[in-house]
Amino acid sequence: MSDNLQKCDVVLLFCSPSAMNSKAVKKEWTAADSSDKPLIPVFTNIKYVPTLLRTRKGVHINDVFNVDANIKRLHKLILKKYGPKEVAFINIKFTYNKEKEKVKTERNSSLLENLIGFYQQITFL
Numbered sequence: 001m002s003d004n005l006q007k008c009d010v011v012l013l014f015c016s017p018s019a020m021n022s023k024a025v026k027k028e029w030t031a032a033d034s035s036d037k038p039l040i041p042v043f044t045n046i047k048y049v050p051t052l053l054r055t056r057k058g059v060h061i062n063d064v065f066n067v068d069a070n071i072k073r074l075h076k077l078i079l080k081k082y083g084p085k086e087v088a089f090i091n092i093k094f095t096y097n098k099e100k101e102k103v104k105t106e107r108n109s110s111l112l113e114n115l116i117g118f119y120q121q122i123t124f125l
Contacts, residue, residue, distance in 0.1 A: 005032055010082055012074070013053070015043040020050065029053075038082050042074065057081060 005011070011032040019025045029050070032039050041049045041058035049058065059074050 002031065005035060005037060008037065010038045010040060010078055013039060013041050015041050015048040015050070015058075017048060020048050026050075040074070040077065040081075 005028075011029065013019070013025075013029045013032075029039060033052070039053065039056065041053050041056060042061065043049050043058060044061045044064060046054065046060070057077060059070065059077055061070050063069070
């Protein structure tokens with residue numbers, strides 16, 4: 001567990017009745033919290049968020065079936081809170097290569113598909 005916590009940049013805590021009754025989940029989020037890892041609660045009802053985390057900015061899922069909107073809100077929060085604070089401007093000459101753009105798009109799509117699949121598994125368990 002500690003190896004995985006060290007590897008991650010942000011911890012998402014999906015707060016459900018089952019998760020909040022799990023000793024393993026509690027052990028993991030308290031370890032993340034004590035190691036000062038950014039911790040974002042994701043919840044459908046605030047009562048499932050541990051009391052210690054209710055003051056933190058989280059993502060309230062109003063519509064569990066609107067997966068795209070929920071992921072976009074989560075992504076926006078992560079970037080806003082934990083993304084780069086300064087924008088550096090560098091003169092770069094860009095060249096357009098259709099094949100490279102295709103590969104980049106495929107990688108992004110794959111990441112998004114994996115995130116959506118993970119979200120759907122947790123939501124409907």
